[in-house]
Amino acid sequence: MGEGGIAILPAAPVRIRNRDVEYPYRQDSDFYYVTGFDEPEAVAVLVPKRKRGEFVLFCRERDPEMELWNGIRSGLEGACKDYGADDAFPIGDIDDILPGLLENQPRVYYAMGYYPEFDQRMIGWVNRVRTRSRAGVSSPGEFVALDNVIHEMRLVKSKAELRAMTRAVQISSDAHLRAMAMCRPGMTEYQVEAELSYAFKRSGSRRPAYPSIVAGGANACVLHYTDNNDTLRDGDLLLIDAGAEYDYYASDITRTFPVNGRFSKAQRALYEVVLEAQQAAIEQVKPGNHWNAPHEAAVEVLAEGLVALGLMKGSAKNIIKKERYRKFYVHRTGHWLGMDVHDVGDYKIGGEWRVLEPGMVMTVEPGLYVGSGDKQVARKWWNIGIRIEDDVLVTRDGHKVLTSAVPKAVDEIEAVVGSG
Ligand code: GLY
Ligand code: MN
Ligand code: MN
Numbered sequence: 001m002g003e004g005g006i007a008i009l010p011a012a013p014v015r016i017r018n019r020d021v022e023y024p025y026r027q028d029s030d031f032y033y034v035t036g037f038d039e040p041e042a043v044a045v046l047v048p049k050r051k052r053g054e055f056v057l058f059c060r061e062r063d064p065e066m067e068l069w070n071g072i073r074s075g076l077e078g079a080c081k082d083y084g085a086d087d088a089f090p091i092g093d094i095d096d097i098l099p100g101l102l103e104n105q106p107r108v109y110y111a112m113g114y115y116p117e118f119d120q121r122m123i124g125w126v127n128r129v130r131t132r133s134r135a136g137v138s139s140p141g142e143f144v145a146l147d148n149v150i151h152e153m154r155l156v157k158s159k160a161e162l163r164a165m166t167r168a169v170q171i172s173s174d175a176h177l178r179a180m181a182m183c184r185p186g187m188t189e190y191q192v193e194a195e196l197s198y199a200f201k202r203s204g205s206r207r208p209a210y211p212s213i214v215a216g217g218a219n220a221c222v223l224h225y226t227d228n229n230d231t232l233r234d235g236d237l238l239l240i241d242a243g244a245e246y247d248y249y250a251s252d253i254t255r256t257f258p259v260n261g262r263f264s265k266a267q268r269a270l271y272e273v274v275l276e277a278q279q280a281a282i283e284q285v286k287p288g289n290h291w292n293a294p295h296e297a298a299v300e301v302l303a304e305g306l307v308a309l310g311l312m313k314g315s316a317k318n319i320i321k322k323e324r325y326r327k328f329y330v331h332r333t334g335h336w337l338g339m340d341v342h343d344v345g346d347y348k349i350g351g352e353w354r355v356l357e358p359g360m361v362m363t364v365e366p367g368l369y370v371g372s373g374d375k376q377v378a379r380k381w382w383n384i385g386i387r388i389e390d391d392v393l394v395t396r397d398g399h400k401v402l403t404s405a406v407p408k409a410v411d412e413i414e415a416v417v418g419s420g
Contacts, residue, residue: 053086181420220385273305
């Protein structure tokens with residue numbers, strides 16, 4: 001920020017689920033990144049060179065009666081002692097104090113549009129400063145998108161962040177292994193989901209990073225299937241896309257395996273194309289390569305595989321050029337991963353794909369999804385949906401697959417499924 005500016009970040013609001021029940025509270029990722037403070041009703045203010053302290057935290061005061069109902073609060077003292085605030089004020093006093101902090105600041109760093117109610121309050125505070133112009137007070141002349149600044153920081157992970165991500169990945173890997181081992185024909189998708197949830201919670205993950213996808217047979221062709229209420233049939237594949245969140249960091253793993261523990265010939269043929277595409281994509285993850293290199297590598301293998309298996313006619317080159325592979329592969333090969341499962345950070349800089357740097361974490365997740373009913377496609381391929389997804393860290397000399405503990409080779413998978 002340099003000098004001469006003020007940054008303002010609100011905590012995530014509490015949301016009502018129904019009547020007296022709230023959704024489980026999760027702090028805003030940017031707010032948590034900056035403060036480590038996980039209570040609602042808080043506002044962090046950063047004022048470089050402020051004499052009485054640069055980090056100001058507005059938060060709830062201690063309140064024995066409220067704490068009896070809802071649990072302990074940090075209070076103003078805890079904000080300073082435990083969270084490193086230089087100065088803390090009651091959140092109820094913010095209307096009186098914040099306009100004063102805005103006075104004579106040339107720049108305001110603020111992420112507009114995420115919390116509309118807070119946007120309105122910001123406008124009110126800025127207007128309060130404007131009314132003091134005849135007293136010689138100057139109001140902010142520049143508004144800078146704080147999200148852009150923080151998101152560039154979040155894109156490159158620190159050692160502490162990688163420790164949290166490694167833990168999230170370990171918990172998820174154990175959960176996937178457990179789900180594979182417990183899987184049997186005749187179980188429901190939600191029963192397999194229960195194994196994942198149990199494994200997450202038991203290891204200290206308080207919530208999944210996103211709703212778990214447990215999709216048997218044709219359901220795997222629905223990319224964000226979350227009904228998870230079908231019965232798993234002998235002879236079908238099961239696609240599980242699930243990742244734990246640990247200390248606000250996400251993991252994101254997909255494995256696809258046969259419900260009965262044995263790939264059919266067609267399932268195996270298609271699976272091996274996706275696996276080869278994934279391995280080719282992972283090879284492209286290294287510093288200096290651009291963001292899209294893994295996707296391009298994956299698409300090349302997928303297109304060649306579709307031709308070799310007779311699912312598509314023509315040359316792989318033409319299929320890629322005309323994007324005809326999109327009939328079986330509509331999504332992209334990955335995304336940034338961090339505090340949010342689809343994490344922040346630009347994918348293009350100045351119109352060009354971004355160059356990978358050590359400390360960035362991304363997913364690599366190609367797939368093939370063959371629906372039913374298309375007469376051009378032989379019946380044996382119908383209703384097969386496959387995705388294989390790993391979390392990959394860009395390192396100084398290449399990459400590290402963080403999720404390598406979960407089997408993905410055909411023989412390794414067949415050895416685990418149904419063994420528990
Ligand atoms: N689980 C969502 C995704 O893989 O992007
Ligand atoms: Mn993903
Ligand atoms: Mn996923």
